[in-house]
Amino acid sequence: MSACSPIAGGSGASRAPVDSGGSPLRWVRAHMQWTLTPLLPLVMLAAWSLACHQFGAPAYILPSPEAVLDALRDGLARAPMDQGGLWFHAGITIYESLCGLVLGAVVGTLLGFALASFPALDRVAYPVLVAFQALPKVALAPLLIIWFGLGYNGKIYITAIITFFPLLVSAMAGTHSVESDRIDLARSCNARPMQILRKIIIPSAMPYLFAGLNVASSLAVLGAIVGEFVGARAGLGMLLIQYNQAMQTAPVFAVLIVLGLIGFLFNYAVKVAEQHYCFWAQRRRHTLRAGS
Amino acid sequence: MLSLSTQAIQAEAVSPVVLAACGLGMTYRTGKFGDVVALTGVNFDIRHGELVSLVGPSGCGKSTLLRLMSGLITSSEGSLLLGGEQVRGPGPKVAVVFQAPILLPWRTILQNVLLPVEFREWPLQDYRERAFELLDTVGLADFANSYPHELSGGMQQRAGIVRALIQDPQILLMDEPFGALDAMTRERMNLDVLRIWEKSRKTIVFVTHSITESIFLSNRVFVMTSRPGKIADIIDVDLPFPRSLDLINTPVFGDYVGRVRACLQVSGDLS
Ligand SMILES: Nc1ncnc2c1ncn2[C@@H]1O[C@H](COP(=O)(O)OP(=O)(O)O)[C@@H](O)[C@H]1O
Ligand SMILES: [Mg+2]
Numbered sequence: 001m002s003a004c005s006p007i008a009g010g011s012g013a014s015r016a017p018v019d020s021g022g023s024p025l026r027w028v029r030a031h032m033q034w035t036l037t038p039l040l041p042l043v044m045l046a047a048w049s050l051a052c053h054q055f056g057a058p059a060y061i062l063p064s065p066e067a068v069l070d071a072l073r074d075g076l077a078r079a080p081m082d083q084g085g086l087w088f089h090a091g092i093t094i095y096e097s098l099c100g101l102v103l104g105a106v107v108g109t110l111l112g113f114a115l116a117s118f119p120a121l122d123r124v125a126y127p128v129l130v131a132f133q134a135l136p137k138v139a140l141a142p143l144l145i146i147w148f149g150l151g152y153n154g155k156i157y158i159t160a161i162i163t164f165f166p167l168l169v170s171a172m173a174g175t176h177s178v179e180s181d182r183i184d185l186a187r188s189c190n191a192r193p194m195q196i197l198r199k200i201i202i203p204s205a206m207p208y209l210f211a212g213l214n215v216a217s218s219l220a221v222l223g224a225i226v227g228e229f230v231g232a233r234a235g236l237g238m239l240l241i242q243y244n245q246a247m248q249t250a251p252v253f254a255v256l257i258v259l260g261l262i263g264f265l266f267n268y269a270v271k272v273a274e275q276h277y278c279f280w281a282q283r284r285r286h287t288l289r290a291g292s
Numbered sequence: 293m294l295s296l297s298t299q300a301i302q303a304e305a306v307s308p309v310v311l312a313a314c315g316l317g318m319t320y321r322t323g324k325f326g327d328v329v330a331l332t333g334v335n336f337d338i339r340h341g342e343l344v345s346l347v348g349p350s351g352c353g354k355s356t357l358l359r360l361m362s363g364l365i366t367s368s369e370g371s372l373l374l375g376g377e378q379v380r381g382p383g384p385k386v387a388v389v390f391q392a393p394i395l396l397p398w399r400t401i402l403q404n405v406l407l408p409v410e411f412r413e414w415p416l417q418d419y420r421e422r423a424f425e426l427l428d429t430v431g432l433a434d435f436a437n438s439y440p441h442e443l444s445g446g447m448q449q450r451a452g453i454v455r456a457l458i459q460d461p462q463i464l465l466m467d468e469p470f471g472a473l474d475a476m477t478r479e480r481m482n483l484d485v486l487r488i489w490e491k492s493r494k495t496i497v498f499v500t501h502s503i504t505e506s507i508f509l510s511n512r513v514f515v516m517t518s519r520p521g522k523i524a525d526i527i528d529v530d531l532p533f534p535r536s537l538d539l540i541n542t543p544v545f546g547d548y549v550g551r552v553r554a555c556l557q558v559s560g561d562l563s
Binding site: 179181182184185186187188189190191195199200203206279280281 | 362363364381382383384386387388390392394396397398407408410411412439441459
């Protein structure tokens, strides 16, 4: 990307110009995301602290912020391969989520493009897939643990099954949304079906795929955690269950914070990739509004 | 002194026929909604280097005829010969400029223009220079690396024309390419089309629903009427080239406008 990358200009241009010369209050309102947004967690933290120290909530129900911070610091201070630390288990959960996400996303996308490209296949397979879609897929977790044991594989497959559908649906919707003009243009240049898929359909469907991937990336961590709940030797989900059974609530909170960070990281990665691969989609919305 | 137009006509008379229709018809089979007769009994010969326009009210089958010529659809009756051979599908001899520019937003203008070259798997290196040349002739040289949204509607359509020309087709088909543009841009684009035609002497079939445009941009006007779509009349336009916009205000141009309009009115399409 060059310095005059359209991404850099995209979001900035859309923001309304603000008058920063006014009263401090107006300044606060104009920069809401830098002033009020950080205030919100601080208020919540204060309320939490108050609940523990002033109203004496028992530690096994609501540990104090300091206790949670201690648990977090203790967990993160351990070596990466130390099974008593957070790094080790976080690594395993991330590994399972990522493998499952990649597997589910790739299979879902490919099948989505296939179904959308061959109407006959669509008519045969889609009803079956819809029926399967209606099933709450986490309910399959116990079965998969029986089939694949306590190792990683069962979790990877659960995650794959859960993340498969968002991509399947978005690949199909993306393909159906391609303007017929674009296909005509390609056909008038004697494009072969695979060329049309590669140069027209897949790029056109990209915004849909990223919408699906965004949903799937959140579901991926969920899949791995549920798998670990059912039965595992390692992973943050297993850690949660262990701490929970021991009524060690402070470390439970620490694990939840790590899980939140992982989810945030996944979402952020998808957003960055989207800005890179779909830079044109955001801008097209602007031009459409300006043009018509 | 021999006028330019007579020269043109003489050249035409000896030019070979590139596109010939005989009893050409198109019926869309829409299943449960019944059949739609879009075009019937169409006969014409278009000679090499001719500038033909199709004019008629909306729904009279102009796009259908153009799509038949491009090979995007196949006729349900009659024959359509391209260089003596039945049209069976799209081919490199014909390029289309569509109503919308249809530029791919993730590609730069240069990449968009080179898209047909990629599809046809011609050597890209050989065509890059040609693409720059063509972009230069339509004033888009500075925009080769811009993205489509950065261009105005007129500039986008020019890029669409360059994308068709890069294939160096024998026949250029244009389906209401300037319908979405404002009047002033449209006039400038009309002059561009004439310039391109005079320079390249390609056969151009230009679809429009503007009577003025149809006369200004042709040496023959095919007047089409609807229900069912057919060619009602073919009018020779004997106006000299090069043409300028002043031509539109001359009495002789007005006569042609009257003739085309009369032809449309007789068929009850412009009442
Ligand atoms: N794919 C299609 N299926 C069914 N009917 C069509 C199709 N395309 C065009 N038609 C019908 O054919 C007639 C001619 O359409 P068209 O060639 O687009 O006209 P024009 O370009 O002159 O406006 C119209 O009545 C239109 O509804
Ligand atoms: Mg049309």
